[in-house]
Amino acid sequence: MDETFGGVSSVVESSLYHNVHSILRELDCEPQAGSACNKGMLRWTLHNRVDRNPSISIPLVRVLVKELEKAGRIDSKIRIIPLLHTLSYAVLQSVFIPEDLYRRMYICLKSLVTLPVPYCAIALNYARQMKMEQTAPGILYQRRVIAEHSLRNDLYSLHEKVFVFIDPAVFPLSLLNALKADVESADPGGDTSIYKRRVLLHTLIAGLGKQSDVDPLAHALEHLGEDLELHFQNVVTILEQRTEDGASDDNQYKSRLQKIYQDILSAAKDPSCPASQVETQLPCPEVSFHVWTKEDEIWNELVNFALMVPGDRNSAYLDEHDLKRNSVMSTMSTDSGIEGDLPISEFSSIMMESQGGPEEQSSSQSFYRRPCVRWPRAGNRMMLMMEAIKGNGGCVLTKEERNLTARIVVMGDDRTLGRLAKTLHTIRKREARHLLLTKRVNMEMYYIPVTDQSPPSNQEGLPEDMLTLAGYLGSVDQWYDCNITGLGAMILKLAQMQSISQSESSDPNTFLLDIISYYTRVSQLPVHLPIYSVKICVSGSTHAVEEVFVAQLAMDFPEVKRYRATFKDTIKGSVRYKKYNLQEFHGAVVSLNYRKASISDREVERGMSLTTSGMLIRVSPSCRFKSRHSVSISFQDTNPTKPSTPSLRAVSANIRVLEERTFTVCLDKDLRKTFKNVQSIEVSPCLDPGYCHQPSTKSKYSFGEGGESLSKYLNKTLTLPINTFCGNEQ
Numbered sequence: 022m023d024e025t026f027g028g029v030s031s032v033v034e035s036s037l038y039h040n041v042h043s044i045l046r047e048l049d050c051e052p053q054a055g056s057a058c059n060k061g062m063l064r065w066t067l068h069n070r071v072d073r074n075p076s077i078s079i080p081l082v083r084v085l086v087k088e089l090e091k092a093g094r095i096d097s098k099i100r101i102i103p104l105l106h107t108l109s110y111a112v113l114q115s116v117f118i119p120e121d122l123y124r125r126m127y128i129c130l131k132s133l134v135t136l137p138v139p140y141c142a143i144a145l146n147y148a149r150q151m152k153m154e155q156t157a158p159g160i161l162y163q164r165r166v167i168a169e170h171s172l173r174n175d176l177y178s179l180h181e182k183v184f185v186f187i188d189p190a191v192f193p194l195s196l197l198n199a200l201k202a203d204v205e206s207a208d209p210g211g212d213t214s215i216y217k218r219r220v221l222l223h224t225l226i227a228g229l230g231k232q233s234d235v236d237p238l239a240h241a242l243e244h245l246g247e248d249l250e251l252h253f254q255n256v257v258t259i260l261e262q263r264t265e266d267g268a269s270d271d272n273q274y275k276s277r278l279q280k281i282y283q284d285i286l287s288a289a290k291d292p293s294c295p296a297s298q299v300e301t302q303l304p305c306p307e308v309s310f311h312v313w314t315k316e317d318e319i320w321n322e323l324v325n326f327a328l329m330v331p332g333d334r335n336s337a338y339l340d341e342h343d344l345k346r347n348s349v350m351s352t353m354s355t356d357s358g359i360e361g362d363l364p365i366s367e368f369s370s371i372m373m374e375s376q377g378g379p380e381e382q383s384s385s386q387s388f389y390r391r392p393c394v395r396w397p398r399a400g401n402r403m404m405l406m407m408e409a410i411k412g413n414g415g416c417v418l419t420k421e422e423r424n425l426t427a428r429i430v431v432m433g434d435d436r437t438l439g440r441l442a443k444t445l446h447t448i449r450k451r452e453a454r455h456l457l458l459t460k461r462v463n464m465e466m467y468y469i470p471v472t473d474q475s476p477p478s479n480q481e482g483l484p485e486d487m488l489t490l491a492g493y494l495g496s497v498d499q500w501y502d503c504n505i506t507g508l509g510a511m512i513l514k515l516a517q518m519q520s521i522s523q524s525e526s527s528d529p530n531t532f533l534l535d536i537i538s539y540y541t542r543v544s545q546l547p548v549h550l551p552i553y554s555v556k557i558c559v560s561g562s563t564h565a566v567e568e569v570f571v572a573q574l575a576m577d578f579p580e581v582k583r584y585r586a587t588f589k590d591t592i593k594g595s596v597r598y599k600k601y602n603l604q605e606f607h608g609a610v611v612s613l614n615y616r617k618a619s620i621s622d623r624e625v626e627r628g629m630s631l632t633t634s635g636m637l638i639r640v641s642p643s644c645r646f647k648s649r650h651s652v653s654i655s656f657q658d659t660n661p662t663k664p665s666t667p668s669l670r671a672v673s674a675n676i677r678v679l680e681e682r683t684f685t686v687c688l689d690k691d692l693r694k695t696f697k698n699v700q701s702i703e704v705s706p707c708l709d710p711g712y713c714h715q716p717s718t719k720s721k722y723s724f725g726e727g728g729e730s731l732s733k734y735l736n737k738t739l740t741l742p743i744n745t746f747c748g749n750e751q
Contacts, residue, residue: 040066041088044064045100045104064504068111068535071114078112086122093133099499102747105143106143108126130151139749162220162227166220168426169183172217174253176261179424180425181306182427183430184319184326185537186429187310187312188434192516193473203530221252222238225238228278232275238285252284259274305538319448320444320451322427323458323464324458326425426465427464429465430468430537431469433470434487435491436487439571439689442741449709470506472510487690488506490572494548497745498548501544504536545744546747547744548742548748551640553569553570553571554707554708555570556702559697559700560683570694571689574702578682580682581634609632611632611636611677612628612677612679613631614626615671618670636655636676637654638652639653640652653668672706676701685697
């Protein structure tokens with residue numbers, strides 16, 4: 022019992038001190054090969070140690086508060102954000118924290134509010150959480166478990182779900198089963214009673230402290246029957262009311278918890294206390310695993326989440342109304358609905374069922390069809406959403422309720438983020454006319470960079486970097502670089518090891534699930550990646566193809582590419598070839614009109630014509646141009662003796678060929694997004710379809726009646742928000 026409340030030896034506390042200092046020393050060192058991976062492993066090992074032994078959470082919190090105070094005194098900003106997140110997660114994992122330690126934490130966090138953004142924002146958010154946890158111990162753990170596992174209650178209605186999408190272009194098919202087993206390893210099969218017992222055990226220990234006995238309480242909860250639901254609802258009500266009212270009557274709060282504690286112990290059938298399976302460690306969130314093969318798969322999963330969560334929430338506690346509704350929802354209609362098409366036997370049985378028997382059947386000639394529902398196709402789900410909002414479907418969505426959070430985690434490289442940007446643009450375009458989904462579901466996007474192998478070589482024979490956007494996110498957020506970018510490189514290796522040893526051991530590897538849980542719980546501030554749109558005019562087509570990209574656009578001339586490959590082979594003496602006219606294959610003459618980017622945001626229209634064998638347009642999410650992002654345009658030339666044309670920065674560009682030639686366009690290094698026989702392209706910042714639908718004259722932001730609209734001053738560009746640990750300003 023003493024170990025539960027922090028009674029650990031000085032050796033353990035000294036070991037925790039050395040573990041924290043190892044993490045901080047790695048942050049202070051210059052980045053080296055493999056160092057990011059080690060830093061992430063140190064953090065994961067520390068939290069995994071606390072998760073397995075919650076008794077060490079109190080000394081760990083003391084060490085973290087001490088180091089956070091020291092970082093504030095010496096103004097070591099590189100340590101503040103990692104210490105803040107580590108402290109918050111340690112409090113979430115802890116069972117009981119003394120009152121004096123709560124006060125010291127709150128004072129330390131409040132002193133960091135004077136720092137600049139993002140330090141002050143993160144410190145203020147955690148200070149509010151610690152104050153709430155001090156008022157109602159266990160409230161953070163309780164809300165987290167309720168939201169992540171959709172536990173029904175009347176006072177806290179937020180619900181979350183994690184969707185993991187794997188790009189099959191990055192992950193080999195042979196490893197998908199191993200990854201799926203690792204991600205979904207913590208699924209208890211829909212049994213919510215496990216989480217309710219954990220909430221009860223954790224809340225009662227955190228609230229009563231040393232007045233509670235852990236082992237008898239855990240044993241009693243394991244054998245608690247129908248009263249489990251009643252005690253769970255009472256505990257949730259007590260803590261939510263305590264949070265709302267504040268620490269007004271501490272004695273009444275403790276007495277209510279003590280009564281529930283005694284009722285649970287008295288309900289235990291066996292007074293003996295064998296080893297119980299009820300634990301206080303924080304369970305992993307509900308995670309669904311998807312192989313991202315279809316472009317609209319994210320949209321379909323979000324619609325299913327918005328429609329089915331209210332039904333799942335009620336199905337855990339079935340009353341008479343729920344049973345009737347679920348029987349309707351589970352009946353699939355397969356007939357045409359025409360009375361004459363029904364077989365005589367089925368028609369007679371339905372008549373008897375509806376009229377109550379043969380006597381009532383003879384007195385009525387009306388036909389009654391058993392209530393049923395057709396499951397909608399993907400194209401009809403928008404209509405189903407509208408019907409659900411109106412209340413005509415099996416579930417009802419309130420118009421202003423936005424209590425659902427979908428945490429979308431994508432795993433892959435730059436190609437995967439390009440697909441995610443396209444998906445976001447498609448969702449915004451669908452929602453431009455009818456806000457059906459995004460008005461009710463809060464979408465949070467996360468990115469775990471993973472590369473499968475050494476990427477293919479580019480024209481210069483150098484390996485092409487497939488994780489350029491991950492490098493940018495790591496440069497903005499060093500804690501992201503340590504814990505996500507570094508550990509992401511180990512995912513494929515662990516999946517390979519798991520697939521090999523799958524037949525030997527049935528124990529799942531929780532490493533990937535732990536990384537996803539920590540990432541989605543802690544990183545709540547987005548880094549906005551600029552999205553660019555491109556209009557592609559293909560030869561022989563009257564309509565331009567509109568696409569978006571987030572990393573780069575590569576433009577090549579096929580005949581120049583073939584000549585370049587033959588020219589290189591000839592230099593090596595490997596082949597004999599027919600001599601081509603070098604002047605003919607040096608490139609094509611293109612016209613480039615662009616708006617030059619500047620720090621003062623005073624873009625200048627410029628134009629030029631040049632001979633080039635290709636162009637590379639890279640998105641530059643640089644902090645130098647805060648008002649507007651830019652692209653970097655570089656040119657290629659097959660003649661090595663000719664001085665290369667310097668690259669330029671532009672906000673938008675219009676490129677077309679002045680000869681009877683066409684070129685090839687590849688977006689985000691993805692061969693699936695290759696367009697051939699292209700005559701011209703127009704590159705510009707992608708506009709948010711939600712802003713572009715309504716005309717500016719109808720905007721409610723204006724200078725009085727008939728005055729100038731203020732909507733033209735709003736930032737209407739669309740960005741891809743990827744959640745990190747510190748974020749940046751849009």
